[in-house]
Amino acid sequence: MNEDKQNKENHEHITPYSTYVLVWLALIALTSITVTVSGIDFGMVALAIAMLIAAVKSSLVINIFMHIKFDEPIFKVFLMVSLFTLVIIFVLTFFDLVNR
């Protein structure tokens, strides 16, 4: 019964305007950080930092803007499967590249 109610709430979840504005502010802040940091020469670390910030930005977009956080769990499973597939393809390719 409790789960039922929870489910119903998920279906009817309307994200308030304020949440969206806060996420947008965070995205803009992260963008300015990544631009500023790229000016400093960290070598390969710079790429890692840029990718980390991009990952944080995308998780904000996917969870809040794309509503995944409030959707049925099956959507999260789908997302994980496709991201995992992508990671496997990358890892195997680089394994080949490094060991050539």
Added chain:
Amino acid sequence: MNQSSHAPAVEQHAHRDDIGAKMGMWLFLFTELLLFGGMFLMYAYYRFQYPDQFKIAAMELSTSMGTLNTIILLTSSLTVAIAITALRKGNRFLALLNLFVTIVFALAFMVNKLFEWSAKISHGIYPGSEDILNKPNGEILFYGLYYVMTGLHGLHVIIGVVILSFMFVFIYKGSVNKDNFMKLENSGLYWHLVDLIWIFLFPLFYLIH
């Protein structure tokens, strides 16, 4: 009498599967993810092989132009999200206004792209040009990837403008409304994907120093 006039409405509602529609959209988005994923893989592979030449080639790209387009696209994602909340709360005017702003931002993004590309092309930097072919392999690959990846992304922006314009008309005519908003929500998902891809394209092409 009352019963019979009520029945078709119920039946119509029963034929709509909002969760199914959304699931279909997400499955489509995953094919998009793998399409761009393959290109990012190619980028990663060649950047690993020619790190220095990628760095030199990337100097030609304008960081400020890239940053401006990033801000434009992030803001357009905000406005499309607000449009969905507004429609669900029954504020049709706010939904239309935000959808309109989203379309304007999308067009602004493409206008910036146009300036950027035409400046490159007038400097002789385009796939297959003499200037490009005289450069070392890594730089040829960088510009090839730049044109293909931002080009495909730009194509998605244009498709997004068409989809969002249809949504604008649907909301205006009332077929997409407070109780039937899944079309708008799925269009929003598509638009956020366009934003997501740019979030990765931006640091990989514009922020190499």
